[in-house]
Amino acid sequence: MVISKRVESTLLTDQVYSMIHEAILNGDLPAGSRLRIRDLAAQVGTSVMPVREAIRRLEEAGLAEREPHKGAVVKGLTLEELIHVYDVRRLLEVEAARLGSRKVTSEDVDKMQDEYTRMRTAIAEGRVIALLDHDEEMLATLYNASGNPVLVQLIRALWQQCRAYKIVGAKGSLNDGGDDTLWRYQQDLIAAARNHDAVAAASVNDASLLDATGRIKALLAAQNEG
Structure with a gap:
């Protein structure tokens, strides 16, 4: 059962990641957009945990970054x-x-x-x-x-x-x-x-x-x- 729950959690995180990733690439979330965990969780209909993990993956992929007093935002380039x-x-x-x-x-x-x-x-x-x-x-x-x-x-x-x-x-x-x-x-x-x-x-x-x-x-x- 523990393994099953972990798999389920991973699949949910993958889905959330894909949704946010697509929104970034199609311009719905332009550079500088704040990635508010609770707002995103409400939009995709999940708890905050898979959203938090998805944002961490986005940071690792170079598509999001942390800014002081803002939290995670869609990464932009000068x-x-x-x-x-x-x-x-x-x-x-x-x-x-x-x-x-x-x-x-x-x-x-x-x-x-x-x-x-x-x-x-x-x-x-x-x-x-x-x-x-x-x-x-x-x-x-x-x-x-x-x-x-x-x-x-x-x-x-x-x-x-x-x-x-x-x-x-x-x-x-x-x-x-x-x-x-x-x-x-x-x-x-x-x-x-x-x-x-x-x-x-x-x-x-x-x-x-x-x-x-x-x-x-x-x-x-x-x-x-x-």
């Missing part, structure tokens, strides 16, 4: 930290694209194309979360072809870290009707993957992440001037 994140993403994702494009199958490329088509539909309909989900799945398909699951795991963790800011950036690009950065690089990456062109795939990812870093630096400069 623009300086974002630049560091994107520098690391550039190191990892350029290599992942290079390796993946060499081994990617035609079925994988077809899946990438399908995710790209779904992403373009989401862009046309202004669905920010959907476009980010399809974009990440398209990239993950290529990266998985590298055969290095540790590399893909690290990249996915970085995506989670900067998800709140990817949402802001995607919204800004959607509001600018002439901005093609949401789909231009992905289109070129699929072409490189289909041709098994490792040099081109690495170059596209490098250019894409450099472009994103440049926009972040511009935001940082504007913030400092203000």
Whole structure:
């Protein structure tokens, strides 16, 4: 019976963790949001214990942090930290694209194309979360072809870290009707993957992440001037 109760408690904590985790990634709980244990427990219909454990896991995953006089909050990144994140993403994702494009199958490329088509539909309909989900799945398909699951795991963790800011950036690009950065690089990456062109795939990812870093630096400069 003791074992059964422990399993039940773990499963409940997993469910609570998944619910809060999803709310963070889809923007319902943006950076800086307070994670009040009793409020969350009331919302999900559980006691405070699984919520407290779920928040601890979120802290371990780098998605939540403790702030004085506030308790746990959804972790945010300063623009300086974002630049560091994107520098690391550039190191990892350029290599992942290079390796993946060499081994990617035609079925994988077809899946990438399908995710790209779904992403373009989401862009046309202004669905920010959907476009980010399809974009990440398209990239993950290529990266998985590298055969290095540790590399893909690290990249996915970085995506989670900067998800709140990817949402802001995607919204800004959607509001600018002439901005093609949401789909231009992905289109070129699929072409490189289909041709098994490792040099081109690495170059596209490098250019894409450099472009994103440049926009972040511009935001940082504007913030400092203000």
